[in-house]
Amino acid sequence: MAAKDDVISGKAWDDFCDALKHAGNQILRPEAPSDELSRAEGYRYLTRLLRIGLEMHLEFSDPDFPGFFLPSHETGKIGADNPDNLYYFAKINGANDYVIRGTRGTVFYLSIGTQKGGYETNGKMEQTGFIDAANIKMDAEGRFELILSQKEQPGNWVRLEPGSNAVIVRQTFLDRKTERPSQLKIERVGSDAAPKPLTAERLQASLGNVAKFVEGTATVFANWAQSYLPHPNEIPPANQAVCQAAGGDPNIFYYHSYWQLAEDEAMVVHIPRIPECRYWNLQINNWWMESLDYRYHRICHNQNSTQLDADGGVTLVLSHKNPGVANWLETAGHDRGTLCFRWVGAKEHVHPQTRVVKLNSLIEEKRA
Numbered sequence: 001m002a003a004k005d006d007v008i009s010g011k012a013w014d015d016f017c018d019a020l021k022h023a024g025n026q027i028l029r030p031e032a033p034s035d036e037l038s039r040a041e042g043y044r045y046l047t048r049l050l051r052i053g054l055e056m057h058l059e060f061s062d063p064d065f066p067g068f069f070l071p072s073h074e075t076g077k078i079g080a081d082n083p084d085n086l087y088y089f090a091k092i093n094g095a096n097d098y099v100i101r102g103t104r105g106t107v108f109y110l111s112i113g114t115q116k117g118g119y120e121t122n123g124k125m126e127q128t129g130f131i132d133a134a135n136i137k138m139d140a141e142g143r144f145e146l147i148l149s150q151k152e153q154p155g156n157w158v159r160l161e162p163g164s165n166a167v168i169v170r171q172t173f174l175d176r177k178t179e180r181p182s183q184l185k186i187e188r189v190g191s192d193a194a195p196k197p198l199t200a201e202r203l204q205a206s207l208g209n210v211a212k213f214v215e216g217t218a219t220v221f222a223n224w225a226q227s228y229l230p231h232p233n234e235i236p237p238a239n240q241a242v243c244q245a246a247g248g249d250p251n252i253f254y255y256h257s258y259w260q261l262a263e264d265e266a267m268v269v270h271i272p273r274i275p276e277c278r279y280w281n282l283q284i285n286n287w288w289m290e291s292l293d294y295r296y297h298r299i300c301h302n303q304n305s306t307q308l309d310a311d312g313g314v315t316l317v318l319s320h321k322n323p324g325v326a327n328w329l330e331t332a333g334h335d336r337g338t339l340c341f342r343w344v345g346a347k348e349h350v351h352p353q354t355r356v357v358k359l360n361s362l363i364e365e366k367r368a
Contacts, residue, residue, distance in 0.1 A: 007200035012207060019211035020050065026218040031226050033287050033336060045288045046214060048076040053213040056091065057120070058206040063093035065195045066186050068169070077290035079221050079246065080256065080340040083283055083300040086171040090186050094128070094164035097149040102184035104133060104142035109172035109279055109344065110182055111249055114148060116163040120212035123220050125166065125247030129159030132251060147189075170249055172279055172344070174304035220246065221289045225338055228258035233267050235341055235352040251278070253343040255352065259284070259318065260336035266319035266362055270353045273313050278345035279303065282316055282352070284329050285338040297332040323362040 006012040026032075027042035055069045071089035072081035081087070086107070092098055092114070100112065110133035117124040131146070136156050138144040146156040148167065167186065173179050238254040248254060259267055269282060281302035285291050292299040306314050307326040316327040320335075331337075343349050 003199075003201040003204045007203055012200070012204045016207040016211055019208070020046075020214060023049075023211070023215035023218055026215065026222045029222055029226070031229065032222065035335075037333065038287050038336075041286050041290070042288055045077075045290060046218060048290075049078070049214045049217050050210070052076050052078065053120075053210040053217075056089065057209040057213060058203075061091055061202075061206055061209075062195055063091050063096065063165070064188055064191060064193070066090040066092055066098065066167075066188065068184060068186060071168070074293075074295055078217060079224070080283065080285055080289050080338065081291050082170075082172065082281065082340075082342070083291045083294040084173050084176075084281055084302055086173070086181050088167075088169035088171075088184060090167045092148065092160070092165060092167055092186075094150065094160045094162045096191075097147065097160075097189040098167075098186055099189050100146040100148065100167075100184055100186045102144065102182055104136075104138055104144065105171075105180040105182040107171045107179045107181050108174045109133070109170070110136075111170045111251065112146065112158060113168055113249070114158055114160055114164045115166045115168060115247060116161060118165065118213070119216040119220055120209050121216070123216055124245045125168075126245055127247075127250060128161040128164045130250055131156070131158050149189075168247060174279070174302060218288075224256065225258065225287055225289055228256060228338060232258050232260050233356050234354050235269065235339070237349070237351065249344070251345050253346060253349050255341035257339055258336070259339055261319065261331065261356070262335070263320055264359050265356055266317050266323060266359045268355050268357055268362075269316040269318070270355075271314045271316075271350060272353065273311075273350055274303070274308075275343070275350050276347040277343050280341070280343050280346070282329070282341045283339065284318060284331065285340065286334055287337055289338050292330070292332045292334065292337070297330045298328065299330055299332060301327055301329065317362065319359050319362075321359060323359055325362055325365075 060069050068088040068090050072078050072087045114129040115125045147153040148158045150160045171181050235255045235257050238256040243254045283300040318329040320331045
């Protein structure tokens with residue numbers, strides 16, 4: 001009866017709004033940039049997390065009737081979202097069995113994993129099962145079925161644990177203009193019931209989880225950004241255990257860092273050689289670990305979009321203005337932010353080398 005009374009009286013809504021207000025403290029952390037752009041993007045970031053949280057914990061929250069939604073996209077971004085990715089997410093219950101049906105499409109890389117935890121609870125999204133398209137059996141037209149369950153099944157199967165509560169799908173494009181994404185649907189196995197009407201108890205619980213998700217997600221990645229401050233304009237390997245505990249793809253080796261450049265500076269990123277791998281990319285983010293607006297700015301490069309050096313390596317350049325060199329990355333009006341580099345399925349991990357130079361020196365080299 002308490003939930004019913006709280007919803008009818010409006011207390012549930014007031015509590016939700018108060019909890020959202022508290023999340024704003026993450027934008028005011030002392031180490032966070034205080035310039036106009038960073039603060040404006042920070043508060044916009046919270047509204048984006050709110051939209052994602054409402055999808056995750058209200059509209060698509062019933063694990064008996066799951067559906068895929070987009071947890072990161074062009075205007076909603078979490079934790080160095082990959083601009084080359086199309087993400088799907090569904091809420092599940094590890095006690096149930098599920099089936100994913102779909103077609104492979106032509107997207108370059110496809111992975112499907114189950115997870116437990118959440119940024120709204122323990123700040124983690126730990127893997128409980130995983131498969132990628134290289135190990136999925138399909139028919140001649142790329143159609144397949146994939147079972148998710150605790151008990152191992154013949155054919156395509158991904159493991160669930162009792163605590164599994166989510167499925168995440170990553171589709172990675174080398175070229176979005178030419179590749180077709182997979183088409184996927186998820187449903188619970190062995191149930192043909194319809195969802196029950198919304199109750200006050202469910203609404204109150206969902207709103208509480210949404211508010212916790214907004215603050216929890218903002219806190220996790222504010223902590224990450226703060227941890228990069230000791231190595232500005234460098235790209236050291238990230239703590240892979242931390243990345244995986246936050247929902248990373250096990251095929252990926254991650255690098256995260258912080259960059260800051262004056263108007264007359266450029267960061268040169270050199271990868272001495274490209275090892276055998278399935279995919280790599282470098283992306284530029286703002287302080288809040290949102291990829292910069294890749295709809296209108298070149299803020300990401302992968303092996304399909306870069307020009308190789310004469311020796312087979314790759315050199316990329318981040319600067320405010322285009323120096324007229326190959327593989328330029330834009331700051332898109334930012335003077336600082338975070339960045340992410342990935343190797344996917346690499347036989348070895350060749351670490352990127354960086355140096356900061358005057359922009360004019362690159363322009364003069366180009367002219368020479």
